[in-house]
Amino acid sequence: MLIRSVSTKDVPSLTDIYNNYIENTIITFEEDSxxxxxxxxxxxxxxxxxxxxxxxxxxxxxxxxxxxxxxxGRSAYRFTAEPTIYLAQEAKGKGQGKILYSSLIEELRKKGMKQLIGLIALPNAASVGLHESLGFKKAGEFKDVGFKFDQWISVGYWQLTL
Known part of the structure; x- marks a missing residue:
């Protein structure tokens, strides 16, 4: 397993991974590939x-x-970031996501970020578990703010202080 910075050669694979989430899940609120x-x-x-x-x-x-x-976008938020993670179906449930997300968090720490705010479409036990295993705490929830696949979807906010 290798964790590295993105390169242009990754674009097709990343697009395929993300489009699977668009087309088959409520994880992202995008509806068009x-x-x-x-x-x-x-x-x-x-x-x-x-x-x-x-x-x-x-x-x-x-x-x-x-x-x-x-x-x-406002400058006062410059020490707060929104982390995001997407895994291919075959990578789920093997602990690799936690390693990848931990690497991202460490990179953000090195860049001087103070707060990370993760948004999770609910329900999503796997993402909640990932965030909480890394120290994120639930900070709030907006009920029924998204509508996809003929259902209302809530969004939870998980916050990590670095």
Whole structure:
């Protein structure tokens, strides 16, 4: 298992992983699949914000990725980030996500972040478990704020002080 910074060669694999979540889960509120070009734009945005985007690779295959975005655009939020993680189906439940997310958190710590705020579409026991195993605490919940696959979805906020 290798955790490394994202590269342009990863874009097709990352797009496939993310599109699976769009098409089959409530994990993301996006409803339309994205193109590789859109994924490349998103990677570039994170890069220009000087935030990490990490890739989990095993035997040459991309099995997941984790990155952080700015919590909000105003400068007073510059020490708060929103981390995100997505794993390929075959990587779930093996502990690799925790290793990847821990690596992201460490990179954010090195960059001087003070707060991390994870957003979780609910219900999602696996993501809640991951966040809480790494020290995140539930900070709040908005009920029925998203609508996807003909159902209302709540969003929970988990916060970690670094």
């Amino acid at each position: 994205i193109t590789s070009n859109e994924m490349a734009v998103r990677i570039d945005k994170v890069s220009h914000a000087h935030l990490p985007w990490l890739v989990l690779e095993e035997d040459g295959d991309v099995l997941g990725y984790a990155y952080a975005g700015n919590w909000h």
